[in-house]
Amino acid sequence: MDQVAFGVLGPVTAERAGLPLALKGPRHRAVLARLLVARRRVVPVARLVADLWEEPPPTAVGAIRTFVGDLRRALEPGRPPRTPARLLATDGPGYALRAEEVDAWRFETAVGTAAHAEPERAARLLGEALELWRGPAYAEFADEQWCGGERGRLAELRLRAVEQRAEALLAADRAAEAVPDLDAHLTGHPWREEAWRLLALALYRTGRQGDALAVLRRARATLTGRLGVDPGRALRRLEADVLAQDPGLDAPAAREAGAARVWSRAAEAYDRNVAAGARVRLESTVGLLRTLAVTGSGGLAAALEHRLAAITAAEESGDPELTARVIGAYDVPAIWPRSDDETAAARIVGAAERALVRLPATPAQDAARCRLLATIALESRGTGSGRAVAAAAEAEHLARRLDDPALLAFALNGVFMQSCTRTGLAPRRDAVGTELVALAARHGLVTYEVLGHLIRTQARAALSDFTTADAHAGAADRLADRHELPLVRVFTQGYRALRLAATGETEYGRGGTGAADAAYREVGRLLDGPGMPGVRDGLLPLALLCLRLAGRPYGIREAVDPAADWGPYLPWVRPALALAAADETAARDALRGLPEPPADLVQEALWCAVAAVALDLGDRPALRRCLAALRPATGQLAGAGSGLLTAGPVDGWLAAMEEALG
Known part of the structure; x- marks a missing residue:
């Protein structure tokens, strides 16, 4: 019905x-x-x-x-x-x-x-x-x-929504469309200062400077006459800016055109004055790639491609110090411990290891050595490599000894990447995120401050502390908006889908039937294009599988989608696919030959998918294996440390397996 x-x-x-x-x-x-x-x-x-x-x-x-x-x-x-x-x-x-x-x-x-x-x-x-x-x-x-x-x-929420829509129209260069609704809005609610500001700005951007000033004067008369208060600082400043025709009031497209002129002229000057074969071009290129990597719209994929070319060119120069600088300068924060391109990552790790061997063993090179070690830890994400864990620890030790905040932030990113060696390590990652937020905020390291907030969002979600996780997701969004970091939205929207899946609630109330499913599909849409296959591939089917499995350990046959593209997660879903096809023999065979999941943030969810099959079949060896793997995560939400998905409370899975084992 x-x-x-x-x-x-x-x-x-x-x-x-x-x-x-x-x-x-x-x-x-x-x-x-x-x-x-x-x-x-x-x-x-x-x-x-x-x-x-x-x-x-x-x-x-x-x-x-x-x-x-x-x-x-x-x-x-x-x-x-x-x-x-x-x-x-x-x-x-x-x-x-x-x-x-x-x-x-x-x-x-x-x-x-x-x-x-x-x-x-x-x-x-x-x-x-x-x-x-x-x-x-x-x-x-x-x-x-x-x-x-x-x-x-x-x-009140409706009044704010009217103003939010007007602000969105202004940001989308559709100022003329905002005017009629704001005018009507103010007729009924003349005390709304933000609405007066938006109406005046909308009029100014449509070429109606006189009307904008008239609105601001009407706002002053209304507020003074009806409420006995003077206009606030925002209205007073806008009036001064309109009178001065401040360029900051122009539409975003106009400001971007000005930025484009500055960029074009600077690029021309660089080409004229820096020799084509100069080594400084390599280091300048890496600086550009760092910015490109966080711009979205395919910038990350392009940055990774050109980064490898820059490293190759540096190695060909025969200068290990230049190579170390080119490799280490790409200190782009990373939140997802699965590589977007495992082959390229292995090549970068190899180049870093070679540079470490060739770098002069002097204190002057300790900072470069630290960056190379942190790079090894970051690029070995998800491999479970003992060398990568050791490199992260050594990089952190060097950074603390050198007392360099930027270096320590980079090293802590490597420590985070190597904090998935087993299940249940959310508290350890939370500690890393806490230090990163404080360190980065103190020293103006914006991208690492965002990283710290995202790490804490993930970790607190794993610990079912959604109040704190909400606060950190909101902080990450505000920083991302202010500093134009669009890729952050993938992870904060993914967290909100996880929150809805775990609690049935958003920050604003209950979600309807299928709301979590729809939220995940929206995250899937956001992932199309930014150049993050390590996050995108297989994520949506796995998230939907976890959504259907949460709290239903025995429902794997109905929950798994045989037609989905499971990407890198296929080996751990294969037993469930066999079971859904009513081939219990193949399912048992797949359980027996199953490798360990990657050392990443979804390993708990993969263990739950395997456990669901083992519970269905009563496969005792597989159950004991899953039980041992998940027990360290007691009290946590399975997979929620990813900040993107969850298979429900680990304790429920443990109880089901213990009961099945007698």
């Missing part, structure tokens, strides 16, 4: 398949609205009575039960007699409405997503979200105290 969709952004409604449900009288609607305000939490009968009547009659409790019974018949007409209600459930001392589809929740989710989207998409999302409003929230209950707080919260 189709699920029931509830509407509260206007009069309270309930419908199925687009057809309204008969909710009977005002008290029935009030009970429904009160349960919707509770957002799936239990509302005791005594609370319902107190909220619905100023002076409850003696029959109030019986009346509530009657209302609930009528609502249940409307919401679940096909429910067999004497079976528990699924949607409007009795729970302890009261009732809970287990709603999935509520227009207010959809609105909140869209606003939250838009806050982290590029301008064009943000404007579209916010426009669609605002169209959900049919009137004031919980319109017929405007005078009810139990509804006041929720009505006020949603109303």
Whole structure:
């Protein structure tokens, strides 16, 4: 049966398949609205009575039960007699409405997503979200105290959404489209200073400088006359900037054109003045590649390709110090411990090892030696190499002794990459992230500050501390927006999909049915193009498999998708694929020949996929192997250290395996 969709952004409604449900009288609607305000939490009968009547009659409790019974018949007409209600459930001392589809929740989710989207998409999302409003929230209950707080919260969120959409339109160079909505918005809400600022800026960008100044003067008169306050600093500064025709007020495209001129002239000067064969060109190239690697839109793939060419050219020069500088200068923070190109990574590690051997053994070269060791640790990600672990430790030791913050940040990145040697190491990674955030913030190392926040997002998710993880994901997004680091969005949006999968909630409320699935597919879309095959390949199918497996250790046959491209994860999914094809012999054979998962952030999730097959088959050797591998992660969420996916609490998997083993 189709699920029931509830509407509260206007009069309270309930419908199925687009057809309204008969909710009977005002008290029935009030009970429904009160349960919707509770957002799936239990509302005791005594609370319902107190909220619905100023002076409850003696029959109030019986009346509530009657209302609930009528609502249940409307919401679940096909429910067999004497079976528990699924949607409007009795729970302890009261009732809970287990709603999935509520227009207010959809609105909140869209606003939250838009806050982290590029301008064009943000404007579209916010426009669609605002169209959900049919009137004031919980319109017929405007005078009810139990509804006041929720009505006020949603109303404020709507006002902010109007302004966020205008800001997105401005950022997308669509200033003229923002003017009419802002004008109407201010008619009803003249105290909104941010709306006045956006309207004046939109008018200025459409060539209406006089109108912009008139709006700012009207804002001053309104605020002074109605509220007795002067305009805030943002409005005062905008007025001064408009009068001065400050170039900073121009649309982003105009500013970018100015930046393009500066870039072009600087590049021409460089070509004229730096000899074509000069070695400094190699080092300058690596500096350019560092910037290119974090720009998105294929920049990372291009940077990796040209980086290898630069290293090869440096080695051909026969100068080990130049080679060390070229290799070590590429200190681009890395968050995912699986290589995008294992062949290229192996070549870089080989070049670094050769440079280490040839580098003069003098204290003056300790910094270069540290960078080479950190490079080895980073480029050996996911290999489980003892040499890489040792290189990370030695690089960290050298960096601390040299007391160089940038060097220590680079070395700590190597330590992080080598902190996946077994399951359950989220606390260790959290400590690395904590130090990176503090170190980078203190010394202005922005990209490493972002890295630290992303590491802590991953680690705290693994430890089920979503409040802290939310804070670090938000901090990473703010830094990324300020410093134009678009690749960060892949990981923060991936974290939010994980959060939804693990809790059924976003930062803004409950997610509807299939919301986590949709969130993961959006992450998959974000991964198309940035040049991160080490993250992208096989991730979406694995995330969806984990989503279906979480809390259902025995559901592997239905959960695995035989048609998916499993990429590098295929060996650990192959037993499940055989089981789904009803070939238990092949599944057992695949379990017996299974290699250890890579030393990366999804190894716990892969062990869970294997454990699900072993549980289904009752394969005791495989169960003992999975049990031993997952036990160090007791108390954590399986795979959530990836910051992208989870197969649910490790403890549940351990309990299922221990029970099966007797």
